[in-house]
Amino acid sequence: MKIIVDAMGGDKGPAEVVKGTIDAVKDYGVEVIIVGKEDIIENELKNYDYPKNKIETINAEDIILNEDDPAIAIRRKKDSSMVVGLKALADGMGDGFISAGSTGALLAGGIFIVKRIKGIERAALSTVYPTTKGISLLLDAGANVDCKPEYLNQFGIMGSVYMEKVIGVKSPKVGLVNIGVEKGKGNLLTKETYDLLENTNINFIGNVEARDIPTGAVDVIVCDGFVGNIVLKLTEGMAISMFSSLKEVFMKNTKSKIGAFLLKPELKVFKGKMDYREYGGAPLLGTKKPIVKAHGSSDAYAIKNGIRQLIAFIEKNVINIIEDNINVIE
Amino acid sequence: MKIIVDAMGGDKGPAEVVKGTIDAVKDYGVEVIIVGKEDIIENELKNYDYPKNKIETINAEDIILNEDDPAIAIRRKKDSSMVVGLKALADGMGDGFISAGSTGALLAGGIFIVKRIKGIERAALSTVYPTTKGISLLLDAGANVDCKPEYLNQFGIMGSVYMEKVIGVKSPKVGLVNIGVEKGKGNLLTKETYDLLENTNINFIGNVEARDIPTGAVDVIVCDGFVGNIVLKLTEGMAISMFSSLKEVFMKNTKSKIGAFLLKPELKVFKGKMDYREYGGAPLLGTKKPIVKAHGSSDAYAIKNGIRQLIAFIEKNVINIIEDNINVIE
Known part of the structure; x- marks a missing residue:
């Protein structure tokens, strides 16, 4: 197995990506191709001891920035690390691709360069959602803001396969984000989607209220990309x-300061549970080859976890299983 | 000024509604008509000392339940407290109506019995959203799940007028819930709505991300009823x-228990800030006369606050101002 890593995308720069990649190579024994400015990458690699035969590099002079228009950047920045990496993936030089770069560009590149699975109407960006119980998978996380029922239906199927095979949840509960639990509730989109999801062979448990x-x-949270974005950003905003x-409460007076001090270790554990870094990346679902989007602010640890997830994505044949399930449905 | 109160709607029954109404009569000097089962209402009234000339009752034998189909209940349950109350409002027996009953029925009744303001395409249910800074007004809170840009545009205008006149925020900042702050972001609905809101004379500050x-x-949060429901329920779910x-954190060990004990008074204040009861009711905006929906689980205190809000709704001529602003726009 060989993984292709975009060294240039993340907010923290290539140093963290290279470090996380080396850690993954050492811990999981995977082979990698690191794509990006070769002199920078080589310079980082020099700092570490690692199995030289497992890491190669491909030079790419350009970088796609978050400010770039995704579709235009993918077409024009042909020598960017993301385009070069995705082409290498499409050409079979590796089995999966991971990038902490622009989400929009990765999505556009996944669709235009790697292409969609036959029968899949739209590729979805999914993301791991930390809950009080553990984790759920939410899709679409923002790739498709205007959806048809059939797209959401396929998101449900793809999310179910991924959650079962990669995250290891047996018969994952799939729920449709809606304004009420009863069948018949919702807007035109969710009402029609309900009917479709009901007729799949996944474990569709019905509507799930945002509350x-x-x-x-539910284990798999199905929604359009507009609603997905609202759910993710509101969750983040509420936590912040x-x-x-709480901080204000803690600093109110001497008594509360002492109270906060006593609670500090336990509060740290609690905050850690909400740490995105534990959960690696967000899989792009619906493309012909596995692609994982690492969080823009990923450090080495998050990159390593993203690679672990990508390895499972490849090993568990998620794409073949999606293909089979989509064909069964149509 | 005379307020019409639905005695029968709330989860807590007529006792709390009657008590809250009496408190409002005493504190605000308002006259009221209480609608519902007269024997029950009279029985409650007997427990209090109040200015007899300020409270009258109208008998209504039936009750609209939360389980009832809203539109059907409004048409068939002609002797329900809600229908009788709304008819009294439409007939000019009072200046405003408040109910803690079924939201859907109140909305349907508002539209069918009291009717929409000329030029208003859809009535919106708004709700007060507690923030770390104070309060915002969110609309639509769930009445209209499939919206056109013009509806959202009118929600923005109505929300702005209400927030300024009733809540007292000068030139309230109006934001459109969207997936990015830049113009051009969003789905078809929000992109078109942006163009409309930009051309109003309200203080539209652009898109607001859920985060x-x-x-x-923003002071006024504009969205369709589907998204509004997601925002409200997710906020509630995240808080819960x-x-x-946190409770688990507090109970972890002796040290954390002592810490939590020391923080108790300040935590109580914090929780209180998130208390819906402080904020009274959710105005229905777009009907020809003022209607306020009190929370289903309103106690006397919440009912009293809802009446205070309804009084401001009437006194500040919100409906006339909305009429003027809508006519300016079209």
Whole structure:
């Protein structure tokens, strides 16, 4: 197995990506191709001891920036690390690709360069959602803001396969984000999607209200990319605003300061549970080869976890299983 | 000024509604008509000392239940407290109506019995959203799950008028819930809505990401009823799940228990800030007369606050101002 890594994308620069990649090579024994400015990458690699035969590099002079228009960048920046890496993936030089770069560009590149699985109408960006119980998989996380019922239906199927095979949840509960639990609730999109999901052979448990998402009521959270974005960003905003309110509570007076001090170790554990780095990356689902988007602010640890996830994505034949399930449905 | 109160709707029954109404009569000097089963209402009234000339009752034998289909209930349950109350409002017997009953029925009744303001395409249910800064007004909170850009545009205008006149925020900042702050971001609905809101004379500050809703980045949060429901329920779910996680943190060991004990008074204040009861009710915006929906689980205190809000809704001529602004736009 060989993994292709985009060295240039993340906010923290190639140093963290290279370090995380080396850690993954050592721990998981995987072979990698690192794509990006070769002099920078070689310079980073020099700092470590690693099995030289397992890491090669491909030079790419350009970088796709978050400010770039995704579709245009993919077409024009032909010598960017992302385009070169995705082409290497499409050409069979590796079995999977991971990047911490622009989400939009990765999605556009996945669709235009690696191409969609036959029968898949739209590729979805999924993301791991930390709950009080563990983790759920949410898709679409923002790739497709205007959806048809059939897209959401396929998101449900793909999410179910990924959650079962890669994350290891047996018969994952799939829920459709909606304004009420009863069948018949919702807008035009969710009402029609319900009918489709009901007729799949995945474990569709019906609608899930937003209130029940944080407690992990379902393993796979199905929604369009607009709603997905709202759910993810509101979750983040609520966590931030509640922690900042708590901080104010803690600093109120001497008594509360002492209280906060006594709680510090346990609060740290609690905050750690909400740490995105534990969960690696967000798989792009629906392309012909496995692609994982690592968080933009990934450090070496997050990159390593993303690679671990990508390895499982490849090993478990997720794409073949999706292909089979989609064909069964149509 | 005379307010019409639905005695029968709330989860807590007529006792709390009657008590809250009496408190409002005493504190605000308002006259009221209480609608519902007269024997029950009279029985409650007997427990209190109040200005007899300010409270009258109208008998209504039936009750609309939360399980009832809203539109059907409004048409068939002609002797329900909600229908009788709304008819009294439409007939000019009072200046405003408040109910803690079925939201859907109140909305349907508002539209069918009280009717929409000329030029208003859809009535919106708005709700007060507690933020770390204070409060925002969110609309639509769930009445219209499939919206056209023009509806959202009118929601923005109505919300702005209400927030300025009733809540007292000068030139309220109006934001469109979207997946990015830049113009051009979003789905078809929000892209088109942006263009409309830009051409109003309200203080439209552009898109607001869900992440920035809890911190009060905008005073009026504009979205369709589907997204509004997701925002409200996820906010609730996140608050519940974070408080329950915190509780676990507090109970972890002796040290953390002592810490939690020391923090107790300040935590109570913090929780109180998130208390819906402080904020009274959710105005229905777009009907010809003021209607306020009190929370289903309203106690006397919440009912009293809802009446205070309804009084401001009437006194500040919100409906006339909306009429003027809508006519300007079209």
